[in-house]
Amino acid sequence: MQGYDKYAYEPFAVTVDLAVFTIREGRLHALLVERGEQPYAGRRALPGGFVQPDEAAETAARRELAEETGLSDVAGLHLEQLRTYSEPDRDPRMRVVSVAFTALVPDAPEARAGSDAARADWLPYGEHRPSYAPLAFDHDRILADAHERVGAKLEYTGLATAFCPPEFTLGELRQVYQAVWGAELDPANFRRKVLATPGLVEAVPGAARLTGGRGKPAALYRAGGATALHPPLLRPEGRP
Amino acid sequence: MQGYDKYAYEPFAVTVDLAVFTIREGRLHALLVERGEQPYAGRRALPGGFVQPDEAAETAARRELAEETGLSDVAGLHLEQLRTYSEPDRDPRMRVVSVAFTALVPDAPEARAGSDAARADWLPYGEHRPSYAPLAFDHDRILADAHERVGAKLEYTGLATAFCPPEFTLGELRQVYQAVWGAELDPANFRRKVLATPGLVEAVPGAARLTGGRGKPAALYRAGGATALHPPLLRPEGRP
DNA sequence: CCCTTTAATAGTCCACCTGACACTAAATGG
DNA sequence: CCATTTAGTGTCAGGTGGACTATTAAAGGG
DSSP states (O other): OOOOTTTTTOBBBEEEEEEEEEEEEEEEEEEEEEEEESSTTSEEOEEEEOOOTOOOHHHHHHHHHHHHHOOGGGSSSEEEEEEOOTTTTTTSSSEEEEEEEEEESSSOOOOOOOTTEEEEEEEEOOSSTTTTTTSSSSSHHHHHHHHHHHHHHHHHHHGGGGGSSEOOHHHHHHHHHHHHHTTOOOOOHHHHHHHHTTTEEOSSSOOOEEOSSSOOOOOEEOOOOOOBOOOOOOOOOOOO | OOOOOTSSSSBBBEEEEEEEEEEETTTTEEEEEEOOSSSSTTTTEEEEOOOOSSOOOHHHHHHHHHHHHSSSSSSGEEEEEEEEEEOTTTTSSSSSSEEEEEEEEOOOOOOOOOOOOEEEEEOOOSSSSSSHHHHHTTTHHHHHHHHHHHHHHHHHSSSGGGSSSSOOHHHHHHHHHHHHHHHHOOOOHHHHHHHHHHTTEEEEESEEEESSSSSHHHHEEEEOOOBBSOOOOOSSSSOO
């Protein structure tokens, strides 16, 4: 790092890309925009945008998240850096280094198109290659990396509650795990493990109960303060 | 992302910073350089440098790693992206976005000073605040983040073998866990768990044995192909 | 050369975690 | 009223993991 000279090197553009997930009807969905311009016009892509000269990448990501989702309380959403993608040819026009973030949204208000996107929608993301694939740029890879990261973090952190509203039932929490992992979980064993993990959830004291559909009404819980889970909640083996 | 214009935005300098760890005499060490110039002249810092216009951050990181460590077989070393640090004021001179990497080195040849550093040394990194603290820029935080990441990945990946030479004893492997976690592990139980984890290590078939110091000679093992550990090898509880 | 020290390896015991599964409770829809 | 659905409780067998003891095989010192 001998003497810096801001013009000694080709300038890099720095952007953020957002892999935003939510659970809808028990299935995992990702927020995707439709590109309105070349390259990849008409193709689906991750929402994102440029980092401004005076803001950190995290700030830019949260700003873009607010713009694209139309959510009001963006401050409370879970936003986490995933990794940075810097291959020289990832954007055909110029050198773009992109810091990717993962965001988790509890309920899912309809998305709205941002300034630079033709449209924005919540589209199902799962095992099968979706009809809208492939995404623009290297966004398929980013989204897959984000999915893998979220799946892994469910095991050993209390992250799952970030997909849930402030008060939720254990059934809803279990659906989060099932949607992300793509696996069935035994309701009884899930309840036992969640309640045995200190700080994961705490019961809402009032006899508060929620009726959603059929079946016996369930007790409500709030997210506990726990960030690390000991022991972890491991996903079932073998995913070939 | 409406039409790019590479001069529409203030240019960002993109650098890589390296948190390089090794095990020496059973203790965790980090590779640190001494800065020769302002700002922070004379202070310790992480090795690193600029990303060139035609290379990915990973490529730049591996190039810097080779330059700073003097290792010949840099290609085989474990190098992994940590995260990107982009706070606008993290470098007092200009806007620098830095992609941080974690590298793990098995044996530790003496470091050598790179082009931009007065010197480079392996310095112990552990519980106590070391005498060389604080580091330049936000490098204390980067190094702490890297340590936490490595400690966590030892639990559920076969990463520990990256600290070991191609053939190693279970005692050496256990020392890796102990040095990174700063905790004592029962040798017998460690052996049982490691050998019970499929794909973590594989025995060297010949009656190969290694003599290092006192005690019964140990059997040699090679790193197995396993990348994910099921079940994980959890570190002991409670770190207040 | 013997004896102590050190580390690897083997084995045991027991508490607890976990998956599988049965059973009851409370709501809805025909 | 009855079948269905989901919540919640309980049980049981097998496996895992921590604590601990014992044995083996080398090095080093007197």
